Amino acid sequence: MVKELLTGNKATAYGAMLARAQVIPAYPITPQTTIVERIADLISEGRMEAKFVKVESEHSAMAAAVAACNTGARAFTATSSHGLALMHEVLMWAAGARTPVVVVNVNRAMGPPWSVWADHQDAMAERDTGIIQFWCENNQEILDTVIMAHKVAEDPDIMLPALINQDAFFLSHTSEPVDVPDQEMVDRFLPPFNPKEKLDVDDPKGFGSLVMPPQYMEFRAKMAKSMDMARDLIRKVDREWEELTGRSYGGMMDMYRCDDAEFILFGAGTMMSTAKDVVDDMRNEGRKVGIARLRILRPFPFEEVRYLADRVKAIGVMDRTYTFGQGGPLYNEVNAQLYNHTNPPFTKNYVIGVGGRDVIPRHIRSLFDDLEKVQENGYGEEGEIHWWGLLDGSTPKEEM
Amino acid sequence: MIEIRFHGRGGQGAVVASKILADAAFREDNDVQAFPYFGVERRGAPVTAFTKIDNKHIRNKAMIYQPDYVIILEASLISAVNVTEGLKENGLVLVNTRDDPDEVAERLGVKRAACIDATQVAIDNKLGSKFQPIVNTAIVGAFAKVSGVVKKESVVDAILTLPRYAERNAQAARDAYDRVKVSGGA
Numbered sequence: 001m002v003k004e005l006l007t008g009n010k011a012t013a014y015g016a017m018l019a020r021a022q023v024i025p026a027y028p029i030t031p032q033t034t035i036v037e038r039i040a041d042l043i044s045e046g047r048m049e050a051k052f053v054k055v056e057s058e059h060s061a062m063a064a065a066v067a068a069c070n071t072g073a074r075a076f077t078a079t080s081s082h083g084l085a086l087m088h089e090v091l092m093w094a095a096g097a098r099t100p101v102v103v104v105n106v107n108r109a110m111g112p113p114w115s116v117w118a119d120h121q122d123a124m125a126e127r128d129t130g131i132i133q134f135w136c137e138n139n140q141e142i143l144d145t146v147i148m149a150h151k152v153a154e155d156p157d158i159m160l161p162a163l164i165n166q167d168a169f170f171l172s173h174t175s176e177p178v179d180v181p182d183q184e185m186v187d188r189f190l191p192p193f194n195p196k197e198k199l200d201v202d203d204p205k206g207f208g209s210l211v212m213p214p215q216y217m218e219f220r221a222k223m224a225k226s227m228d229m230a231r232d233l234i235r236k237v238d239r240e241w242e243e244l245t246g247r248s249y250g251g252m253m254d255m256y257r258c259d260d261a262e263f264i265l266f267g268a269g270t271m272m273s274t275a276k277d278v279v280d281d282m283r284n285e286g287r288k289v290g291i292a293r294l295r296i297l298r299p300f301p302f303e304e305v306r307y308l309a310d311r312v313k314a315i316g317v318m319d320r321t322y323t324f325g326q327g328g329p330l331y332n333e334v335n336a337q338l339y340n341h342t343n344p345p346f347t348k349n350y351v352i353g354v355g356g357r358d359v360i361p362r363h364i365r366s367l368f369d370d371l372e373k374v375q376e377n378g379y380g381e382e383g384e385i386h387w388w389g390l391l392d393g394s395t396p397k398e399e400m
Numbered sequence: 401m402i403e404i405r406f407h408g409r410g411g412q413g414a415v416v417a418s419k420i421l422a423d424a425a426f427r428e429d430n431d432v433q434a435f436p437y438f439g440v441e442r443r444g445a446p447v448t449a450f451t452k453i454d455n456k457h458i459r460n461k462a463m464i465y466q467p468d469y470v471i472i473l474e475a476s477l478i479s480a481v482n483v484t485e486g487l488k489e490n491g492l493v494l495v496n497t498r499d500d501p502d503e504v505a506e507r508l509g510v511k512r513a514a515c516i517d518a519t520q521v522a523i524d525n526k527l528g529s530k531f532q533p534i535v536n537t538a539i540v541g542a543f544a545k546v547s548g549v550v551k552k553e554s555v556v557d558a559i560l561t562l563p564r565y566a567e568r569n570a571q572a573a574r575d576a577y578d579r580v581k582v583s584g585g586a
Contacts, residue, residue, distance in 0.1 A: 005423050005434075169436070169437075170435070171461075174433055174461070175419050175422055175423075175433065176431075176433050177426055273459045273461050274461050274462050358463050359462065360462040360465070361462065
């Protein structure tokens with residue numbers, strides 16, 4: 001294993017190389033562009049044996065990836081924001097066709113207003129497609145996850161596409177030390193992709209053709225079952241990776257100092273990495289706080305959320321985007337697991353860091369303070385869903 | 401943790417400078433982070449970049465608000481951007497200028513300043529053009545001298561991995577290391 005200074009985008013390209021992705025159809029978009037450039041370099045340098053397919057849009061990129069997967073090739077692509085939105089139709093296709101394409105998405109705000117900065121709207125809008133979703137907090141996790149995601153997605157019981165999320169700029173353009181595993185070790189971990197059914201001109205079969213109402217529902221139920229089965233596989237793959245590398249991402253959820261915690265902040269991406277530092281500081285002051293970082297959004301880690309629910313007084317859910325008319329998406333996801341659960345803890349939604357606003361340690365501390373206060377006294381003037389740090393005075397100025 | 405903020409203009413190499421510095425510190429077994437804060441990616445626009453250096457794992461992904469050091473790749477930014485914002489009390493500002501460091505320290509209202517004519521160093525080493533010299537490697541060389549945060553050799557080693565004009569860039573770092581001046585006559 002060699003430690004190298006890599007940006008999130010370079011770590012992504014290395015992940016695809018080490019996973020021995022064979023077909024890379026990709027279309028560039030800020031801030032994902034350097035992933036595409038780096039993969040093209042790795043192929044031209046002869047370090048990566050893959051077919052790079054230049055396409056005219058993200059829709060075509062995903063369509064080519066699905067087709068490649070249908071022939072039995074390992075397919076990988078990357079995109080961001082509007083590019084992912086344009087892929088939407090084909091993400092649905094990839095899931096239904098049971099083609100385990102792995103897609104890295106650099107989380108970026110949707111316009112207008114135009115923005116290239118970190119925001120989770122793009123990925124949250126794809127929750128219903130049938131794609132497995134991984135979320136990362138650092139560049140090591142990105143590289144490792146590209147490899148792990150192929151293993152999960154391509155498992156014969158699963159056969160669903162996977163989306164790996166990494167924050168724009170906070171990861172995509174940030175250089176940090178990353179352990180680059182040996183190819184030989186990765187090969188032992190990740191066997192070649194070998195689906196049961198392949199598109200083969202010498203042995204013609206139909207893929208994705210019309211089914212009548214009696215059959216369609218059966219197909220969808222099988223998809224649902226596979227998605228549910230992915231939970232145990234994700235935990236298992238995480239353990240296997242830990243045995244090989246010493247690195248675990250918590251299986252279905254990354255829980256940091258949650259064991260005896262009374263107040264938890266739950267959220268996704270880089271802001272939760274920053275939050276872990278704050279938890280250490282507050283623990284030193286005797287505060288019982290912890291971080292639950294979203295690692296897998298689909299399938300949702302309901303068991304882990306309920307495990308926490310049984311132990312804590314309150315969960316503050318941080319959303320780096322919003323579902324208009326229905327609160328933050330993660331807030332909805334968490335609350336949905338608590339309704340049929342005995343003695344659910346108090347929950348509150350913090351909408352924060354939208355469109356690349358920096359989330360700094362002081363903000364995290366303020367959220368914990370607020371959570372403790374409202375758990376005791378009830379939602380204040382700001383209510384159940386608090387857009388943290390708006391310029392309208394709704395957040396104390398000294399806490400912004 | 402040591403936190404360094406770079407101010408440059410698009411095309412000067414502030415982002416690469418932040419990476420070279422991180423790479424040098426990484427070679428000395430530190431954990432590091434280097435990242436840019438882009439406005440719009442175009443030549444001439446103000447660019448901010450950050451380097452964090454620590455002997456333990458860096459989890460904080462936020463930008464830098466209280467830098468230990470500020471590195472200014474072009475002096476004209478001083479009137480365009482609040483370059484000293486949040487600088488720690490004993491922080492140091494390193495500026496690419498021919499001016500005297502005592503004078504610069506007074507002008508910026510900081511305790512410590514250092515000056516290097518990185519533009520001249522870059523031109524001498526044929527980096528960029530006369531009208532758009534690439535000053536980033538020179539300024540990191542100067543930083544190694546005035547801060548002691550990284551060794552000159554580590555900076556040179558990091559520069560030697562650059563894909564183009566590596567040796568000329570390394571020489572610029574060495575030259576700047578020798579020529580940089582610090583306020584207070586140090």
